[in-house]
Amino acid sequence: MGSIQATVVDACTRDGRGGSPTTVVIDDATLTDDERHAIASTAGTSHTAFVDTSAADAPAVRFFTTKGELTNCGHGIIAARAVLLHRSGATQHHGHQRTGNRTFAITATRRHDGIEVWFDQGIIALRDCAGAATSGIIAALGLTPNDVIANDLRIASPGTPRLLVPVRHRRTLLAMRPDFARLAAECRRLGYLGCFTYALSPTARTADARMFAPAIGVDEDIANANSAGCLAAHLMDTSRNGGIEVHQGDMLGRPSSVFATATQTRNGIVARIGGVARHQLRHGSRRTT
Structure with missing residues (x-):
């Protein structure tokens, strides 16, 4: 048995409301893909982001829906980076994220109505x-x-x-x-x-x-x-x-x-x-x- 840390984030809000509920799981890389799929299937949100923070300079993020893994998820990236900035206690972060075989440049900034995230799509x-x-x-x-x-x-x-x-x-x-x-x-x-x-x-x-x-x-x-x-x-x-x-x-x-x-x-x-x-x-x- 083990425990996971899960947070639900409203990604891409408009004027401080709405947004897409997205589950973010801090993943210690011990979960199997079957376990990730099971978590995504019961999370109650359309997408779940699994964040491996073992590489602090460029955390790896994977995305799952009820059907299985996605190669990428834009609002999932925004949700994941918001959680990481929130956990760090910082007001701003400039860094990178790995998803699949790509590395994205990311900026996250605290503001009064949430955390603003920008990333390079390529x-x-x-x-x-x-x-x-x-x-x-x-x-x-x-x-x-x-x-x-x-x-x-x-x-x-x-x-x-x-x-x-x-x-x-x-x-x-x-x-x-x-x-x-x-x-x-x-x-x-x-x-x-x-x-x-x-x-x-x-x-x-x-x-x-x-x-x-x-x-x-x-x-x-x-x-x-x-x-x-x-x-x-x-x-x-x-x-x-x-x-x-x-x-x-x-x-x-x-x-x-x-x-x-x-x-x-x-x-x-x-x-x-x-x-x-x-x-x-x-x-x-x-x-x-």
Whole structure:
């Protein structure tokens, strides 16, 4: 028997409220993957971050949902770094984090309404997507071809591909009722993590968005920070405006905000992602066998 330290953090809050509840577990590396999966399945949140602090200069973080391990999780990174800063008692931290085979530069800063975290997402690979190739996904989302801006359909990948789906009108976006079973099958068939649907504001400085990823066990994400970075990269690629604030979670009663900026480099478009995390009251130890 052993105990684990688990904290629930609201990641990517908006104006001090909402955000995506994310479980953060301080992992001493003795847990097996089956135990991590079991913890994630019973945590009561959509994502669980397991933090190995044995390398203090660059802690390793792994992410699990009820379906299994993810290669990355943007709002999970924000939640994990908020917990580490809180535990340290410091007011600010500049450092690195390891996830999978990548190391991210991270900044975390205390503020009155939580802890603000920014991380470098790295290069975003973008490619066009013909509307005909995604007709099944559009239908599974509960949309018609006239609801989307077909010329702006893009496949974006910071490591795992997802489909960016521009919806013409915010009211259409908010009214969406996907067929999750069909959408999961279509995403698996095409190799997508999920679908990031969004409607830009007239200034293209903010966007309302909804992320559907039933193929990985998350029908709808309250916040999807990596997809916000992908959207910033797409905007940089098409309009040279690489800054965006993405609002999600309103339909789930958990308003969230993710900030993303994209920059063109000689190696490709890179993105930086930010959000504010706030600790929930419930936390403590759990027993494992």
